[in-house]
Amino acid sequence: MKYELVIRNGLVLTPDGAQATDLAISDHAILAVGGSFDGAEEFDAHGAWVGPGLVDLHAHFREPGQEWKEDIRSGSEAAAAGGYTAVVAMPNTQPAVDSGHIARLIRDRSRQVGLCEIIPAGAITMAREGAVLSHLDELWEAGVRVFTDDGDSVSDTGLLRVAMEYLTERGAVIAQHAEDRSLAAGGHMHEGSLSSRLGMKGIPAEAEEVVVTRDLALTRLTGCRYHVQHVSSARTVQLVSASKAAGLPVTAEVTPHHLAFDDAAVGTLDPSFKMYPPLRSATDRDELRAALASGLIDAVATDHAPHSAFETEVPFEEAPRGVIGLETSAAAVLTYCHLDQVSFFDRLSVTPARIGQIDRHGRLVAPGEPANLTVIAPDEEWTVDAFRSKAENSPFRSLTLAGRVRATVFEGRLVHALVT
Amino acid sequence: MDQPAMKHLLSIADLDRGELEDLLHLAGEFAEVLERPIPKVPTLRGKTVATVFFEASTRTRLSFERAAKALSADVMTFAPGTSSVIKGESLKDTALTIRATGADLLVVRHEAVGAAARVASWLDCPVINGGDGAHQHPTQALLDSLTIRQRFGKLDGLRIGIVGDVRNSRVARSDIDAFTLLGANVTLIAPPTLLPRDLEGFPVSISHSLDEVIADLDIVYLLRIQMERGSGPGLPSLPEYVSRYGIDRGRLERMSPDAVVMHPGPINRGVEIAAYVADDPRALILDQVRNGVAVRMAVLFRLLGAS
Numbered sequence: 001m002k003y004e005l006v007i008r009n010g011l012v013l014t015p016d017g018a019q020a021t022d023l024a025i026s027d028h029a030i031l032a033v034g035g036s037f038d039g040a041e042e043f044d045a046h047g048a049w050v051g052p053g054l055v056d057l058h059a060h061f062r063e064p065g066q067e068w069k070e071d072i073r074s075g076s077e078a079a080a081a082g083g084y085t086a087v088v089a090m091p092n093t094q095p096a097v098d099s100g101h102i103a104r105l106i107r108d109r110s111r112q113v114g115l116c117e118i119i120p121a122g123a124i125t126m127a128r129e130g131a132v133l134s135h136l137d138e139l140w141e142a143g144v145r146v147f148t149d150d151g152d153s154v155s156d157t158g159l160l161r162v163a164m165e166y167l168t169e170r171g172a173v174i175a176q177h178a179e180d181r182s183l184a185a186g187g188h189m190h191e192g193s194l195s196s197r198l199g200m201k202g203i204p205a206e207a208e209e210v211v212v213t214r215d216l217a218l219t220r221l222t223g224c225r226y227h228v229q230h231v232s233s234a235r236t237v238q239l240v241s242a243s244k245a246a247g248l249p250v251t252a253e254v255t256p257h258h259l260a261f262d263d264a265a266v267g268t269l270d271p272s273f274k275m276y277p278p279l280r281s282a283t284d285r286d287e288l289r290a291a292l293a294s295g296l297i298d299a300v301a302t303d304h305a306p307h308s309a310f311e312t313e314v315p316f317e318e319a320p321r322g323v324i325g326l327e328t329s330a331a332a333v334l335t336y337c338h339l340d341q342v343s344f345f346d347r348l349s350v351t352p353a354r355i356g357q358i359d360r361h362g363r364l365v366a367p368g369e370p371a372n373l374t375v376i377a378p379d380e381e382w383t384v385d386a387f388r389s390k391a392e393n394s395p396f397r398s399l400t401l402a403g404r405v406r407a408t409v410f411e412g413r414l415v416h417a418l419v420t
Numbered sequence: 421m422d423q424p425a426m427k428h429l430l431s432i433a434d435l436d437r438g439e440l441e442d443l444l445h446l447a448g449e450f451a452e453v454l455e456r457p458i459p460k461v462p463t464l465r466g467k468t469v470a471t472v473f474f475e476a477s478t479r480t481r482l483s484f485e486r487a488a489k490a491l492s493a494d495v496m497t498f499a500p501g502t503s504s505v506i507k508g509e510s511l512k513d514t515a516l517t518i519r520a521t522g523a524d525l526l527v528v529r530h531e532a533v534g535a536a537a538r539v540a541s542w543l544d545c546p547v548i549n550g551g552d553g554a555h556q557h558p559t560q561a562l563l564d565s566l567t568i569r570q571r572f573g574k575l576d577g578l579r580i581g582i583v584g585d586v587r588n589s590r591v592a593r594s595d596i597d598a599f600t601l602l603g604a605n606v607t608l609i610a611p612p613t614l615l616p617r618d619l620e621g622f623p624v625s626i627s628h629s630l631d632e633v634i635a636d637l638d639i640v641y642l643l644r645i646q647m648e649r650g651s652g653p654g655l656p657s658l659p660e661y662v663s664r665y666g667i668d669r670g671r672l673e674r675m676s677p678d679a680v681v682m683h684p685g686p687i688n689r690g691v692e693i694a695a696y697v698a699d700d701p702r703a704l705i706l707d708q709v710r711n712g713v714a715v716r717m718a719v720l721f722r723l724l725g726a727s
Contacts, residue, residue: 315535
């Protein structure tokens, strides 16, 4: 019989470890691993890693409301090119994802495009204004599992407690953009010697740490699952570590850019290095790398934040927040953190899928599993020069990275393939 | 000089001591030109200087325009309130448009750090930083250095105290770079909330008490206290600030007899500087303004005169 798709010569990550073999796919599923197959379509991996499709807990697709920056089609194309088969889309759209119908709109658009699965995160408060709880039940029933006011912390401690208590029963996770508003007010970069020299207002690492400290106390109080978004400081890692040791249901993510760079990069005053939380010291960056390698930080999340050229052709302080990341994430992690195959797919697929409760993704390669896969040549060097995203605000632009996504399989279909 | 000719003037930190002294020497010569009956030379005839000020200015814009005209250059004036910036034009497109209109050099003042440097990266002509946020104001540092040299002959070994809101001051950052490059010893005098958060990279001493150090200073350089912010973040109240860091008759009397008071303007008479002090011969405030024209002639000449 002929399979729909055969991937040849992969180093395939199975539940029993990596195996150099072929695999066969039909009807959205992996049907066989190892053996001699014929495929209607075939892809030769030339010895590259084959593992579960990457899962991003943190991206901004700007639809609905800001489609000049990105939309669900261009964002899905960027995800596929970056090896991602599932992406949690942040709720800071216009309008915000605070009600069931907006979450359903995003899911429906994602299915129409059909290049990856997009699961909306839901806002914790209406319009992300921090005042009134959003329609938590509607959102849950629309498939939302991650709740966050990303971009802003929920600063009202009593309100956050109510949200956490309410969602504990559902099993949802609260994800926090940890940034104390008054400590961070007016800041554009890490507070340190460079911000002092530049005369730019800084954001101390403590702006993140005070919010995480408070939230971990609420996690103890409510028992709700809690996830720290884009950890930037070494002391935040220590806080998370201590809470995990105490048995609290806490997880954390780190972005590729916080692993790659430190605040010295802001000296260029290129808005491609402007993000919140800001790039911190080299010591922080080294601690983040070590914590990802050890698993203290559970997952890599891109915080893919597209902005148009006209918005970034301005001085650093006037530029909007955030940088794109879906297409460079795998390469950046491999270049700066040197993870082995098991750890790589754990931090970029298996664990984020578990945190986000994304059932059909993040599963090691075995017969019967959904065919959501990524093929990555871990040592292949390439220079970042063009993007499928509508935006180009990448800190990795024109850098040479090691580790290249050669193919992405979404629900049994080859949605991205580089031919040699 | 061994180095390639200066392309822009964006930060004092981009200059070495030789380049800085060359500009001061040239400015001294232009100061003499300005004393002539017809204070004008034909050096930059046919050149066009655009002043592109996104922020309010009296001294800097006027003295750049006077400097350009004294060199026989033409001047274009850009003001954001009457331009397409209010229609949403980006800084890049605004800069490209001004260049395409025929400007040979742009003087850029902007409230954001690095704005002039961004403009310089987009254009194929010289750019002068006329002040970018709290970062740099290099021509202010040049005119301050020239004023000090005229009074003391040199800066080497002088003890200069910079008093006030250093944290939010581009004048302070530029002056620290220039004064220390020229061999002066700089002390920053302010409460902790008005000093840079991290002093690594600032070759200065620190004092929190003007009274403790005032008798040892050759120059007391007062920064403007930003009245428009009220007491603002970082100060309990204006009267408390004035009582600890303002210059009144009593503090003037405790200064060394040869010591002088400087201020970048605009001054708040009666706040950081008593009216009596502002009008005292030991206050060099109007010398500073006068020298602003000469140093800007020197910079324009260095950037446009060679071609």
